[in-house]
Amino acid sequence: MSDKFKFPKDFLWGAATSSYQVEGGNSNADWWQWEKQGKADNESGLACDYWNRWKSDHDLLMELGVNSFRLGIEWARVEKADGVFDEEAIAHYREIFQDLKKRNIKTQVTLWWWTSPIWFQENYGFHKKESVEIFARYVKKITDELGDLIDVFMVLNEPMVPLGQGFLAKAFPPGYMNPFKFLRAVNNLSGAYKRSYEIIHKKYPDAQVGITYLYNWYESEGFGILLNSINRIAQWYRIDLFGNKIKGYQDFVGIHYYRLGKIRFNWRNVKMDSRNQIYMGFTIDENPENVMKWISYPEGIYKVLKQASGKFKLPILISENGVPTRAGIDDEERIEYLRSHLVFVHKAISEGIDVRGYNFWSLMDNLEWLYGYEPKFGLIEMDFKTLERKPRKSFYEYAKICKSNELEIEE
Ligand code: BGC
Numbered sequence: 001m002s003d004k005f006k007f008p009k010d011f012l013w014g015a016a017t018s019s020y021q022v023e024g025g026n027s028n029a030d031w032w033q034w035e036k037q038g039k040a041d042n043e044s045g046l047a048c049d050y051w052n053r054w055k056s057d058h059d060l061l062m063e064l065g066v067n068s069f070r071l072g073i074e075w076a077r078v079e080k081a082d083g084v085f086d087e088e089a090i091a092h093y094r095e096i097f098q099d100l101k102k103r104n105i106k107t108q109v110t111l112w113w114w115t116s117p118i119w120f121q122e123n124y125g126f127h128k129k130e131s132v133e134i135f136a137r138y139v140k141k142i143t144d145e146l147g148d149l150i151d152v153f154m155v156l157n158e159p160m161v162p163l164g165q166g167f168l169a170k171a172f173p174p175g176y177m178n179p180f181k182f183l184r185a186v187n188n189l190s191g192a193y194k195r196s197y198e199i200i201h202k203k204y205p206d207a208q209v210g211i212t213y214l215y216n217w218y219e220s221e222g223f224g225i226l227l228n229s230i231n232r233i234a235q236w237y238r239i240d241l242f243g244n245k246i247k248g249y250q251d252f253v254g255i256h257y258y259r260l261g262k263i264r265f266n267w268r269n270v271k272m273d274s275r276n277q278i279y280m281g282f283t284i285d286e287n288p289e290n291v292m293k294w295i296s297y298p299e300g301i302y303k304v305l306k307q308a309s310g311k312f313k314l315p316i317l318i319s320e321n322g323v324p325t326r327a328g329i330d331d332e333e334r335i336e337y338l339r340s341h342l343v344f345v346h347k348a349i350s351e352g353i354d355v356r357g358y359n360f361w362s363l364m365d366n367l368e369w370l371y372g373y374e375p376k377f378g379l380i381e382m383d384f385k386t387l388e389r390k391p392r393k394s395f396y397e398y399a400k401i402c403k404s405n406e407l408e409i410e411e
Pocket of ligand 1: 018157214256320361368369
């Protein structure tokens with residue numbers, strides 16, 4: 001016996017990548033410097049060399065059968081110096097987007113995925129108020145030059161992650177641990193986003209404009225007032241702090257769901273060590289078997305979709321969902337993760353939650369920020385020495401789902 005879970009007509013099936021994590025050679029970006037200073041496990045180098053191999057990667061997208069693709073534009077690549085745009089790089093992105101259009105693949109484009117140009121960090125930074133206009137100038141240029149080829153503008157990717165890591169935890173550039181700078185950066189980046197929303201809508205009134213949120217499911221380990229309020233604070237910090245500032249400026253909400261965060265308190269651990277998930281005494285439980293110690297919890301995606309739909313009252317795009325593994329081609333763990341999460345996505349949709357699309361993270365193994373090339377997130381295995389791509393078993397499983405618009409479950 002098998003059960004078929006049909007998805008809505010026109011559902012967007014996609015895969016996600018980000019510019020810095022796949023393009024390679026982004027030497028004008030602050031992350032490049034960060035890596036050179038030895039602050040990440042690997043230097044990105046050529047990454048997946050998507051910048052040169054995009055055409056054959058788009059062939060793979062066709063084989064996968066997606067009707068949508070999430071990718072990023074690298075600010076440091078297109079604005080080489082303060083106010084100096086690189087027309088060749090913009091034309092290159094134009095070619096990439098045009099190719100996707102030709103193949104009938106919708107483009108979901110992120111304009112800021114955590115990395116900034118080195119000149120921006122040296123002269124400004126998001127804690128300075130000038131950053132709002134500087135960022136808006138970049139967004140205007142992209143809207144004018146490439147906006148006609150962008151179906152969904154996911155302007156910022158999970159802004160609270162780089163803001164927290166970069167201004168409170170010293171783990172990402174610009175490398176501060178300063179709550180005042182942090183709060184100023186939150187204000188400026190949300191302001192920059194609102195300006196971007198207006199700029200894009202001025203030129204394209206019907207554009208779909210929004211941001212993505214890291215929306216994992218949090219629970220407390222044990223009872224206690226402190227732990228329960230900490231869960232609420234985690235929600236407030238990750239979602240509401242930024243989300244409330246941009247109310248009325250979102251046409252959809254982008255949700256990223258990966259895992260369960262079980263929070264516990266240990267007073268012996270009152271320090272800040274975000275790499276080991278220690279936040280002033282609060283730690284997140286770990287799964288020792290997972291390469292990034294993440295706990296998979298399929299039902300969480302359902303809970304998160306319900307919560308987000310109640311909170312935002314906007315259409316939802318699942319802009320990322322995926323699992324880090326150490327797998328080779330035979331990646332049963334990823335298949336199990338994908339299928340079990342989609343069952344819960346389907347449940348949410350069947351209860352009336354307005355989910356318009358799903359992007360698997362990621363199309364291919366790529367640079368996992370601080371953790372470098374060790375965690376494997378891809379439907380496609382990447383040999384980082386030869387840059388050879390090999391679709392994994394999960395690629396073919398996902399292809400079946402994308403092409404049939406349904407998930408078949410054996411009972
Ligand atoms: C980010 C990606 C990252 C992925 C896995 C998401 O939060 O948007 O850049 O690679 O998580 O950690």
